[in-house]
Amino acid sequence: MLSQSLDGIDPKKFTTLEEIKEAYDQLCKEEKIVDERLEWNIGNRHRLEARLSQLAHLVPTLQIVQADARKLENTISFTCQLANNVSAKVRELDIAKGRVSEVQKRVGDLLDLEGCAGGVATALSQEDYEKAAGHIYRFLSMDETVLRHSADSANKGENFETWFERLKNAESKLREIINQNFDEAVRREDEASIERFFKLFPLLNKHEEGLAKFTNYLCSKIRAKSEKNLSLAKQIGPRDKRAHIIWADTITLLFEEIARVIEIRQPIIETYYWRLCIVVELLQEECDRIANGIISNMQTQRKLNNILSTVQEALRMSNMAMSSNSSKDQIKPSTPDPRDLDTLSRRADYESSIEDKHLRKQKIEMFETKLSRSQVVCDMAVVIGNYTILEQFYLNESFRKAVALDSGEGQNQTSSLVDDAFYIIKKSVRRAIASSSVDGVCAMLNHSVDLLERQLAAGFHQTLRKGFPVQGYLDLTQTALNNAEISCRHVNSLQNSLRETIDSAMKDLSPTDSAKLESCLSDLKATSGRFRSVVDFGLSQLQATAIKPKVKPWVDTFTTISHDITEEELSAYEANDPFSQQLMVQIDGLLGSFIPLLTTENHKSLVEILVKEVASQLEKAVFKSTFNRFGGLQFDREVRAIAGYLSQVSEWSVREQLARLTQMATLLNLENLSEVSEYSTCTTWRLTPTEMKKTLQLRMDFKYEDIQRLKL
Incomplete structure (x- = not known):
């Protein structure tokens, strides 16, 4: 470290005294570090020497390990070289074997070519078309270039050309025979002959041609069956018990017929062609054409275009009436009854059977994409759209009728409107669920939410605004309040019921569709909050008009009763309380x-509102009174009696609502002010310090100065 530092310092580069001092300080620090390291090494000399001695003893062992490692290296090298030599010989043998196999194959092809050339002629003459097709299939599977080269090598060029020409002529002749016989079998509707010649097309490498012919035959059968069903549908009279769903039956029969055809023909197609998707796509095109014709006939027979125009105009007028607050205007009686609409939107087993049984997994997604873009799906989307319009009209008219026929049900607390409204919504949405259309279900859920909020909840709110005390409105307002509360529970029940129906009827939904339905169901559930706000408004109206005006004079009698009493008066009050007993009787009568x-x-x-009102009014009355020690004790008895009674009638503890009154009674019941600090250590005061002092000032025997000196 020192040498490195000295090498890094070049005295010739120093130009100032500060640089020299800085270099000097650095050298001093490094010198100190080196001294400390040397002292540590000297102090641990014995340990280092012991470690070096141990290493010295390990040297012979390491030499033995080194020698063994070298021997192992030599062995591995020898084995590797031997393996490379063996693998080289194996590769040579494999190449030789491949060449021998190729020669054998060429020889076999030449022999088979000769046999096919002779056998195909014999089979054709005997009308054994299966055997002839087998010879042609073997011939077509051969590589002509390789055969020509092999024939030239074997000096069989002339025979080879003869065989080739004979087989090509036989192929052309056999193809013509198969086409003719297949067409003839179709004309005679000979199922056995149709399947016989259908199996021969793949042997001639004519898969597309065979599938096209066979699918055209299947389409003709489906078309004939559908035309028969359509003709029967047109003959059904309006009084027939299935007249209202005959068109649904007709298109369902089409789907079921296609599904049946696919299920029956699937084994032969998969066995000989491996291309079921092509057949399904061609059948889907035919399905589009036939379904479009059925829908067109339904629209003509049912005059749906005229009905839709009338309904759309009625809905437009209804919306205008709502926006101008003239909802009492009635729709023209000529409007149609949407219950006559066929349930055309349901899906038959056609699609599910295809997806579950007849498609390979790797092609399901591609096929579903094509199916979703097919014409029949587009036509069904139009039908669902028209159905949604009619269903909305049905819902609006049924709601209007339910409102018009609304009446009290005997001694019941609610009217018929709530049950009728939710039954109508449940029925309409379930019909939409039967269509298996996510968009249709979402549209009906959204429209149902709109009706619940704009007509039902808004109607209840409008009734409650009239108030409770007005003569002639008491029954109406209490019924509206009860209806709103029942509607809160009905919304949750309806949402759970529809969710179960959706889960059972609309399985295997995509994440996007599931999210859309969940969002609409959440909106439906949210209407419960709208009804709850109506209930809260009604209860506030009830409090302002029926509770507060009565409770206030009852509680105000507290101020007329003196609480500056003697011990004898306190004893007399224990037997006959002049305030609490009367108040409880009055509250009991009101409830x-x-x-x-x-x-x-x-x-x-209502009981909860009453408890809060009594507590509020009594608290105000207390501040208008004065107390002595016995009066405070009497007030504590009164609060306890009232709290016990209210807890009994409310079926829950009212301690929280009466906490402030209880604490006021505690303060007024103190013997002296020093007890305030004792209570403060074990009590969470609901009263503010100012309110506590104000309450203590009600005691005539407590001095104002002493109360103000309290630290609360």
């Missing part, structure tokens, strides 16, 4: 009057 009018949840909320 009892609302039991038959309000739901259980609303009644519980």
Whole structure:
């Protein structure tokens, strides 16, 4: 280290005294480090010598290990060289074997070529087309260039040309025969002959041609069956029990027929062609054409275009009426009933059977992409769009009818509107779920949310704004309050029910579709908050109009009763309390009057509001009174009695709501001011220091100066 530092310092480069001092200081530091290192080495001399002695003893052992390692190296080198020699000979043998195999193959091809040339003619003459196709398949699998070279080497060039020409002519003749016989079998609808000649196309390397012919035959069968079903659908009268779903049945029969055809023909196609996707794509094109025709006939027969125009105009007028607050205007009676709409949007087993049974995994995604872009999917999307418009109209009209027919149900606390409204929504959304269209379900969920918020919740809110005390509105307002509270629970029940239906009916959804449905269901659940806000508004109205005006005069009687009493008066009050007993009777009568009018949840909320109101009013009354020691004890009894009664009628502890009153009673019940500090160590005060002093000032026997000196 010192030598390195000295080498790094060049005295000739120093030009100032500061640089010389800096170099000197650095050298001093390095000298000190070297001295410390030398002292450590000298102090550990014996240990270092012992370690060196141990190393010296290991030298012979290391020499033996070195010798063994060299022997192992020589052995490995010899083995490696031997392996390289053996592998070289093996490669030579493998090359020789490959060449022998190639020669054998060429000889075999020449012999097979000769046999095929003679055998194909015999098979054709005997009309044994399978055997003839087998000879042609063997011939086509041979490499012509290699065969020509082999024939020239074997001096068989002339025979080779003869065989080749004979086999090519036989191939052309056999192809013509197969085409003719296949077409004839199709004309005669001879299933056995059709399958027989369909199997021969791959042997002639005519896969595409065979699949095209066979698929055209399948399409013709599907087309004939669909035309028959379409003709039957047109003959169905309006009074037939399946008239409202006949078009759904017709298009479902088409899908099921295609699925059946694929399932039956799949083994032969996979066995001889390995190209089922091509057949499915061609069948899908035929499905598009037939389905489009069915939908067009349905629209014509049902006059859907005219109905849609009428419904769209009705919806437009309804929206204008809502925006101008004239929702009482009725839609023209000529508007259609959307319940007559066919459930055309459901998917048959066609798509699921293809995906599950007939496609290789690596082609599923590609096929699903093509299927999603097919014409039938586009047509179904249009049908779903039209269905959504009609379903929205049905929902609007059913809601309007439910509102018009709304009535109290005997002694029930709610009206028929809530059950009717949620039943209608549940029915409509479930119909949309049956379509398996995510967009259709989302549209109906969004429209349902809009109706719940704009018509149901807003209607309840409008009714509650009229107030409770107005004569003639009491029944209406309490019913609206109960309806709003019941609707909160119905929303959660509806959301859970629809989620279960979606999970069972719409499986294997993509993450995007699942997220869309979850978002719409969350919006539906959020309407519970809207109804809860209506309930809170109704309860606040009830508090302002029916609770506070009664509770305030009841509690104000507290100020008319003196709490500057003697011990004898305190004993008399214990047997006949002039305030708390009367207050509890009045509260009990008030709560009892609302039991038959309000739901259980609303009644519980009313009790909670009443507790808070009593506590607030009593707290104000206390500050208007004065107390002595016995009066404070009496007030403590009153608070305890009221708290016990309210806890009993509310079925929960009211300690939190009455905490401030209880603490005020504690302060007014003190014997002297010194007890305040004792209570402060074990009590979390809800009263502020100012309020505590103000409460203590109500005690006539406590001095103002002593209260002000308290450290709270």
